Amino acid sequence: MATAKKVKKETKEGEDQEYQGSHHEHPHGHKPHDPPYYDPDYEHPRDYEHQPPVNPRYPDRRIYGSYASKKPPRYVPHPFEHSCFKPRKQDYKPPVICHDDHDEHLCIRKDHRMLTADEQTRFLNAFTQINALNALGPLVDIHSNAIHNMHGNPRFLPWHRIYLLRMEELLMMIDPTVCIPYWKSSEEQAFPSWLLGFTPTVNLLSGPHTVTRLIGPLGFLPNATDVTTAMANGTFNTFAPSLEGIHNSGHVWVGGSMGSIQFAPCDPVFWMHHCEIDRIWAEWQVANPGQNPILAGTAGTMDPWAETEVATRHILALRYKYV
Numbered sequence: 001m002a003t004a005k006k007v008k009k010e011t012k013e014g015e016d017q018e019y020q021g022s023h024h025e026h027p028h029g030h031k032p033h034d035p036p037y038y039d040p041d042y043e044h045p046r047d048y049e050h051q052p053p054v055n056p057r058y059p060d061r062r063i064y065g066s067y068a069s070k071k072p073p074r075y076v077p078h079p080f081e082h083s084c085f086k087p088r089k090q091d092y093k094p095p096v097i098c099h100d101d102h103d104e105h106l107c108i109r110k111d112h113r114m115l116t117a118d119e120q121t122r123f124l125n126a127f128t129q130i131n132a133l134n135a136l137g138p139l140v141d142i143h144s145n146a147i148h149n150m151h152g153n154p155r156f157l158p159w160h161r162i163y164l165l166r167m168e169e170l171l172m173m174i175d176p177t178v179c180i181p182y183w184k185s186s187e188e189q190a191f192p193s194w195l196l197g198f199t200p201t202v203n204l205l206s207g208p209h210t211v212t213r214l215i216g217p218l219g220f221l222p223n224a225t226d227v228t229t230a231m232a233n234g235t236f237n238t239f240a241p242s243l244e245g246i247h248n249s250g251h252v253w254v255g256g257s258m259g260s261i262q263f264a265p266c267d268p269v270f271w272m273h274h275c276e277i278d279r280i281w282a283e284w285q286v287a288n289p290g291q292n293p294i295l296a297g298t299a300g301t302m303d304p305w306a307e308t309e310v311a312t313r314h315i316l317a318l319r320y321k322y323v
């Protein structure tokens with residue numbers, strides 16, 4: 001309740017009256033008694049009728065899309081600034097000149113089992129830094145806003161493809177060597193052990209959330225056969241719901257934060273899980289050329305970002321690939 005009051009206080013009188021009403025009832029569009037993830041129903045997508053939250057913490061249009069604040073971002077001191085050595089004046093190096101060679105900037109997304117200890121540390125460090133800068137929370141809050149209609153309908157795959165990209169861009173601002181690794185859960189049948197001790201606390205509109213997990217008892221992790229069965233679908237409208245169902249089971253199997261749409265992206269495994277779902281889709285796309293979601297009108301734009309569904313069809317054009 002304290003959060004609801006805070007949001008109201010920050011909103012100017014007369015602004016977003018309609019939103020305020022619905023906000024008080026269901027702060028994130030999820031009723032408490034609803035199951036955490038719904039079976040996708042592409043014939044009857046859910047209509048949430050929500051407005052984007054008023055949030056002064058979305059400073060960067062490239063990352064936060066239409067949520068970006070029109071006011072200049074509040075200064076957030078960089079944590080490194082107070083803890084690093086500075087070179088002497090005579091030791092400063094000339095600025096590095098960047099050539100805009102796209103291949104050089106391709107993000108190579110790897111199986112997390114292939115990461116070196118240094119790559120694991122870099123991923124978790126970048127995650128920790130964007131969280132400390134309060135840049136992760138707003139990205140998580142976007143996922144809890146059902147107005148974007150990104151679950152249980154043909155927007156699911158293209159929307160999350162852009163969502164992953166925004167996260168990767170944030171991570172790369174901290175450490176340009178970091179790309180999101182994928183968690184091939186169907187093959188592993190186990191949670192990535194190097195993440196077990198990593199349970200960050202993320203500042204959300206609803207208040208701080210600390211990642212929890214309840215691994216295993218709530219559901220079954222889809223296996224390789226389930227993925228093969230999904231891959232055998234020849235049309236987008238049969239393939240996508242079956243892959244989304246596999247994705248849902250992964251969320252439920254990890255449990256805790258991952259079991260709720262509102263909190264799932266606070267857990268780094270969310271990004272690695274979605275990375276795997278995106279990888280499976282990319283593989284399916286190669287095998288099924290020309291099979292794309294049919295999205296009419298505004299449904300074809302991956303709000304709050306400007307990318308259209310058409311822009312999500314080729315991962316190389318989005319400057320990443322899977323190895």
Ligand SMILES: [Cu+2]
Pocket residue numbers: 143150151160
């Ligand atoms: Cu999602």
